[in-house]
Amino acid sequence: MPTQYQYLLRAAEADGPTPPEKLARVRFARSASAPLSPEVHKAFEELFGLVLIETMGLTECSAQITSNPQPPRVLKYGSPGKGYGNEVAILGPDNREVPRMASGEIAIRGDNVFRLYLKNPEATREAFTPDGWFLTGDLGHMDADGYIYVTGRRKELIIKGGENIAPREIDEALLLHPEVVEAAAFAVPCPDYGQRVEAGMKLTDRSAVGEPELIKLCRAQVGPFKAPDRVHILPDLPKGPSGKVQRLKLAEMVGAGA
Numbered sequence: 001m002p003t004q005y006q007y008l009l010r011a012a013e014a015d016g017p018t019p020p021e022k023l024a025r026v027r028f029a030r031s032a033s034a035p036l037s038p039e040v041h042k043a044f045e046e047l048f049g050l051v052l053i054e055t056m057g058l059t060e061c062s063a064q065i066t067s068n069p070q071p072p073r074v075l076k077y078g079s080p081g082k083g084y085g086n087e088v089a090i091l092g093p094d095n096r097e098v099p100r101m102a103s104g105e106i107a108i109r110g111d112n113v114f115r116l117y118l119k120n121p122e123a124t125r126e127a128f129t130p131d132g133w134f135l136t137g138d139l140g141h142m143d144a145d146g147y148i149y150v151t152g153r154r155k156e157l158i159i160k161g162g163e164n165i166a167p168r169e170i171d172e173a174l175l176l177h178p179e180v181v182e183a184a185a186f187a188v189p190c191p192d193y194g195q196r197v198e199a200g201m202k203l204t205d206r207s208a209v210g211e212p213e214l215i216k217l218c219r220a221q222v223g224p225f226k227a228p229d230r231v232h233i234l235p236d237l238p239k240g241p242s243g244k245v246q247r248l249k250l251a252e253m254v255g256a257g258a
Contacts, residue, residue: 001034002036005029005052020049026050030054032055036080038172041077041078051071061108062114065086066081079148082145087109089142090148100141104141108133108134137154158187160193160197167247170218171183176221180202183201184199184250196229200254237250
C-alpha cells in the first residue's frame with residue numbers, strides 16, 4: 001500500500017538506497033489498497049530503479065479491476081490503470097456513460113463481479129444498474145486512452161458552497177511537503193458553506209513543520225477556497241482492514257467542527 005512506499009523512501013533517505021545488486025531479482029513493485037501519490041510514485045522509481053505499478057481493486061469484484069501495464073507499454077502516474085478482466089465505465093447520475101474526461105461514478109461489469117450482498121436485497125438493488133453495472137461508489141474520470149483517474153468516494157465528497165471538492169486533490173497537495181507521510185482531507189459542517197475542508201496528517205519523525213506552513217502550501221496548490229481551514233497532526237490516521245484511510249472516522253476522531 002502507498003504508506004509502505006513512503007516508509008521505504010524515508011528509510012532510504014536516512015540509511016542510503018539499497019545497492020542495485022540486491023534488487024537484481026526484483027521485477028517490479030506494486031501498489032494497491034489506496035491512491036498512490038504521483039510524487040511518491042516517481043521518487044520511488046528514481047531512487048530504487050524499479051517500475052512501480054499502481055492497481056485498483058474491490059472486494060466485490062474479486063479484488064483487482066484495473067492495472068497499469070508493464071513497460072514498454074504506457075504507465076500513467078496518478079492513475080490505477082485500465083480495466084483488466086472486466087469492463088470499466090464512468091456513469092452519470094442517470095446511469096449512462098459520460099464522455100471521456102467527464103466526471104462520474106466508476107462502474108464495473110464482468111464475470112469477476114459478485115452477485116449480491118448476503119441477506120440484503122435492498123443494498124444489492126442500490127449497487128447495480130438495470131443493465132448490470134456494479135456501482136463502486138468511487139468517483140473519477142476516464143481519459144482518451146481508457147485510463148481511470150480516481151478523485152474520491154461518493155460518500156466522502158466535500159460540497160462547499162455548492163462546489164464539489166475531491167478530497168484526493170487536497171491530499172496530493174499536502175503530500176508535496178517532504179515531511180508529510182500521510183494526508184487525508186474530509187468535510188466538516190459549516191453554517192456558511194454547508195461544509196468546509198479540514199485534513200488529518202501524519203508527519204515524519206522529529207518533524208517540526210506546523211499547521212500554518214501546511215495550509216499555506218495547500219493554498220498555493222489548490223487555492224484558498226479548496227484549502228483546509230485546519231489541519232490535524234496525528235500519530236497515525238485511522239484505516240480499514242485493506243489499509244484505506246477512513247475519512248469519516250477521522251472527522252469523528254478529531255472532533256472536527258466542534
